[in-house]
Amino acid sequence: MTSGNGPDAERKVVAILKVLSESSVPLGSxxxxxxxxxxxxxxxxxxxxxxxxxxxxxGYTRPLGRGGRMLTPAGIEELKMALAPEQxxxxxxxxxxxxxxxxFDPVKRTGQVPINTSLIDKECFPEALSxxxxxFRAGLCTSQLVAVAGEGGKLGSVVVPPGQVGLxxxxxVVINGVLLKxxxxxxxxxxxVLEVRRSxxxxxxxxxxxxxxxxxxxxxxxxxxxxxxxEVARRGEGKILANFRELPALSRAAAAERIAALEEAGIGGVxxxxxxxxxxxxxxxxxxxxxxxxxxxxNPVAAVAEAxxxxxxxxxxxxIDFGRLxxxxxxxxxxxxxxx
Numbered sequence: 090m091t092s093g094n095g096p097d098a099e100r101k102v103v104a105i106l107k108v109l110s111e112s113s114v115p116l117g118s119x120x121x122x123x124x125x126x127x128x129x130x131x132x133x134x135x136x137x138x139x140x141x142x143x144x145x146x147x148g149y150t151r152p153l154g155r156g157g158r159m160l161t162p163a164g165i166e167e168l169k170m171a172l173a174p175e176q177x178x179x180x181x182x183x184x185x186x187x188x189x190x191x192x193f194d195p196v197k198r199t200g201q202v203p204i205n206t207s208l209i210d211k212e213c214f215p216e217a218l219s220x221x222x223x224x225f226r227a228g229l230c231t232s233q234l235v236a237v238a239g240e241g242g243k244l245g246s247v248v249v250p251p252g253q254v255g256l257x258x259x260x261x262v263v264i265n266g267v268l269l270k271x272x273x274x275x276x277x278x279x280x281x282v283l284e285v286r287r288s289x290x291x292x293x294x295x296x297x298x299x300x301x302x303x304x305x306x307x308x309x310x311x312x313x314x315x316x317x318x319x320e321v322a323r324r325g326e327g328k329i330l331a332n333f334r335e336l337p338a339l340s341r342a343a344a345a346e347r348i349a350a351l352e353e354a355g356i357g358g359v360x361x362x363x364x365x366x367x368x369x370x371x372x373x374x375x376x377x378x379x380x381x382x383x384x385x386x387x388n389p390v391a392a393v394a395e396a397x398x399x400x401x402x403x404x405x406x407x408x409i410d411f412g413r414l415x416x417x418x419x420x421x422x423x424x425x426x427x428x429x
Contacts, residue, residue, distance in 0.1 A: 101140050104130050106168045115157035159248045162401050181299035183405050184277045190408050191266025195350040204257040206247040206406040207390045213398050214254045220396040221389035225417045227322035231358035231386040232259035234414035245407025261358050261383040271347050273340040278333045280306030282315050288325030290360050292371045305404035307387045316391040330385025338365040338377045358384040
């Protein structure tokens with residue numbers, strides 16, 4: 090059998106991780122081998138099992154009995170790094186895909202909602218909730234609705250590892266998706282760090298263009314400790330995660346109506362909606378366009394990192410049914426997370 094090291098072996102491991110990343114359910118070796126063939130990689134079922142064992146030993150995959158395997162957070166991170174050279178613009182494509190998958194109807198309050206998934210040690214989870222509560226209460230989020238899962242449970246495409254709790258926060262892409270379903274095209278431009286002064290958005294102090302990155306901007310800003318969400322929640326001064334979008338000026342009134350409907354359903358996150366061809370938070374917009382500043386869905390989780398609690402984030406981790414979401418404050422008494 091071929092060694093688990095070397096360029097060819099690494100290519101096969103990465104190819105298997107990519108197949109697993111494209112599935113929302115566990116996959117077995119037969120299915121993986123079939124999917125690899127579609128990508129031009131011919132590997133026997135036995136060969137797939139071998140490389141899955143290699144991936145297991147490295148912590149990239151997790152066996153789920155007869156159900157097959159799913160990626161671990163370490164596997165997702167490895168896949169991002171391995172594919173980075175060929176995936177400039179990957180995040181923009183991912184946002185567009187999630188927008189299309191969003192089926193949430195704010196009037197009926199049903200459908201699929203895009204999420205971010207954060208993984209926190211279960212011993213630290215009560216303290217993390219306390220830190221997040223300040224950001225949620227201050228409205229520094231896309232929504233105050235969340236979902237939780239204990240070890241072995243699943244949020245989007247992420248399976249929660251042993252000893253951890255998974256927290257799903259609503260991703261700001263929900264705005265894109267709902268507007269798209271209403272016939273309003275939204276152009277995602279960048280993710281950034283927004284400076285807030287006197288409780289009002291002032292200017293972007295850091296920007297990463299979606300078309301030029303293979304990594305999610307919010308994840309990078311949290312790792313770099315570039316936010317001060319807790320200070321904004323407490324004093325109205327500091328730096329938070331935010332995203333910038335553009336839409337046609339002619340659609341502004343219709344967009345405002347859909348945004349209002351979303352707020353009625355418990356999903357907000359619109360920090361600023363500009364006027365035709367006018368800069369928003371000092372960012373210029375095109376002719377006959379309007380700018381839209383959205384709060385980052387991971388702001389409450391950034392507050393957790395600021396409090397010194399270790400947290401691992403998987404942004405844009407998939408979609409879940411709106412019915413699984415509950416108000417964050419229902420978690421504060423210390424109820425145990427659901428198993429799935």
